[in-house]
Amino acid sequence: MLTISSRIHDNILNSTSNSKQHHDDEVYAVPEKDWVLKLLSWYDVNKRDLPWRRTKNPYAIWVSEVMLQQTRVETVIPYYERFMNQFPDLKTLAGAPEEPVLKAWEGLGYYSRVRNLQEAARQVMERFAGQVPPEPKAFRSLKGVGAYICGAVLSIAFQIREPAVDGNVCRVFARFFGWDDPIGSTVLLKKAWQASLDQLAWLPDERVPDWTQGLMELGALVCIPRSARCGECPLADGCTARAQGKVEMLPVRKPRKENQEVYRKALLLTDENGRVLLTQRPDKGLLANMWELPTFEQGFHSLEQVKYEPERSEQFRHVFSHLTWIVDVTPARIDLEKTNPLESRGRVAEESSQYGSDSGQRSWCDREALSRLPMNNLTLKILKKYGVL
DNA sequence: CAAACGTGGCT
DNA sequence: TAGCCAAGTTT
Numbered sequence: 001m002l003t004i005s006s007r008i009h010d011n012i013l014n015s016t017s018n019s020k021q022h023h024d025d026e027v028y029a030v031p032e033k034d035w036v037l038k039l040l041s042w043y044d045v046n047k048r049d050l051p052w053r054r055t056k057n058p059y060a061i062w063v064s065e066v067m068l069q070q071t072r073v074e075t076v077i078p079y080y081e082r083f084m085n086q087f088p089d090l091k092t093l094a095g096a097p098e099e100p101v102l103k104a105w106e107g108l109g110y111y112s113r114v115r116n117l118q119e120a121a122r123q124v125m126e127r128f129a130g131q132v133p134p135e136p137k138a139f140r141s142l143k144g145v146g147a148y149i150c151g152a153v154l155s156i157a158f159q160i161r162e163p164a165v166d167g168n169v170c171r172v173f174a175r176f177f178g179w180d181d182p183i184g185s186t187v188l189l190k191k192a193w194q195a196s197l198d199q200l201a202w203l204p205d206e207r208v209p210d211w212t213q214g215l216m217e218l219g220a221l222v223c224i225p226r227s228a229r230c231g232e233c234p235l236a237d238g239c240t241a242r243a244q245g246k247v248e249m250l251p252v253r254k255p256r257k258e259n260q261e262v263y264r265k266a267l268l269l270t271d272e273n274g275r276v277l278l279t280q281r282p283d284k285g286l287l288a289n290m291w292e293l294p295t296f297e298q299g300f301h302s303l304e305q306v307k308y309e310p311e312r313s314e315q316f317r318h319v320f321s322h323l324t325w326i327v328d329v330t331p332a333r334i335d336l337e338k339t340n341p342l343e344s345r346g347r348v349a350e351e352s353s354q355y356g357s358d359s360g361q362r363s364w365c366d367r368e369a370l371s372r373l374p375m376n377n378l379t380l381k382i383l384k385k386y387g388v389l
Numbered sequence: 390c391a392a393a394c395g396t397g398g399c400t
Numbered sequence: 401t402a403g404c405c406a407a408g409t410t411t
């Protein structure tokens with residue numbers, strides 16, 4: 001049985017004479033639309049079998065889109081499987097404590113994504129009776145749902161004609177139409193959004209999800225940032241950049257700001273039971289609410305109860321998107337001879353709070369706690385290196 | 390509008 | 401090695 005779109009495609013492929021006369025809004029057999037059908041046909045054959053493509057569940061698709069922000073498919077897959085297993089539906093996510101939710105995201109980065117997602121889940125429970133709203137305006141109003149997520153989830157799950165313009169789509173269009181507006185600019189975003197909408201306007205409902213995903217899939221597999229595989233591209237014929245030999249020059253990129261180096265001193269403080277002292281970061285900003293080694297800006301002089309040798313410190317370098325941490329980690333132990341264990345424990349913790357980079361929660365962590373508390377990759381790396389994890 | 394916000398893979 | 405980059409949103 002032929003789908004509507006394949007009939008259109010056949011129609012186009014078979015029509016050679018009557019196409020030029022259609023300069024109005026007639027959608028069938030207009031030659032300008034040929035590239036759209038070529039893209040859809042290419043997608044039919046070349047689309048990857050990804051976990052979130054096996055469902056129409058809007059929540060599942062939403063989770064995948066949030067994970068895929070600035071993150072590669074191969075990285076996301078195992079996280080997606082675990083997350084959907086642990087939080088199978090909106091209600092479960094909304095009702096969960098934040099800690100296990102952050103832990104499930106551990107290592108993925110951009111942790112505010114999942115904190116926003118959980119907040120949005122709670123908003124859906126309250127404002128929309130637990131159902132993802134199919135109206136763009138309503139869905140877009142949820143925490144962490146920007147223009148892209150809104151278009152992606154609604155077009156894929158509900159066949160709503162709302163464009164989803166991401167980096168891939170901007171790149172594909174910039175090259176195909178020869179646009180030289182800088183990537184990330186409002187101008188390029190609007191042009192791409194309109195170009196996508198122009199096609200959504202006439203495509204049959206059932207092709208709406210394929211249009212959204214096909215555009216991105218082409219950008220991910222063929223029209224890639226460097227060394228584009230134009231030989232495999234279904235749109236190579238009509239591609240402006242290809243014709244002008246400017247494929248590698250588009251899209252135009254702005255120079256990046258160099259990221260600043262920030263120096264920190266951290267203490268890997270263990271007790272006689274092998275527990276380690278961790279502190280929780282503030283609930284806003286970088287690595288919000290995650291746990292890390294107590295970190296001092298002024299050195300360790302005040303910690304008289306602690307046995308440590310500064311010369312044994314080891315330096316770790318951790319690169320974020322906008323800054324680089326250079327951390328001196330000093331292994332240390334509670335000095336039982338100098339202090340009364342019953343009190344010193346509290347005093348050390350007290351001081352680590354006073355001199356640490358934050359004034360948040362602190363805790364002596366055993367294996368169970370370490371498996372439960374969310375930490376960023378630098379902290380995990382340090383704990384593993386010293387055999388604590 | 391620019392800056393904040395993580396991480397790992399690839400060249 | 402060092403820099404670039406990946407299915408963005410918030411402030």
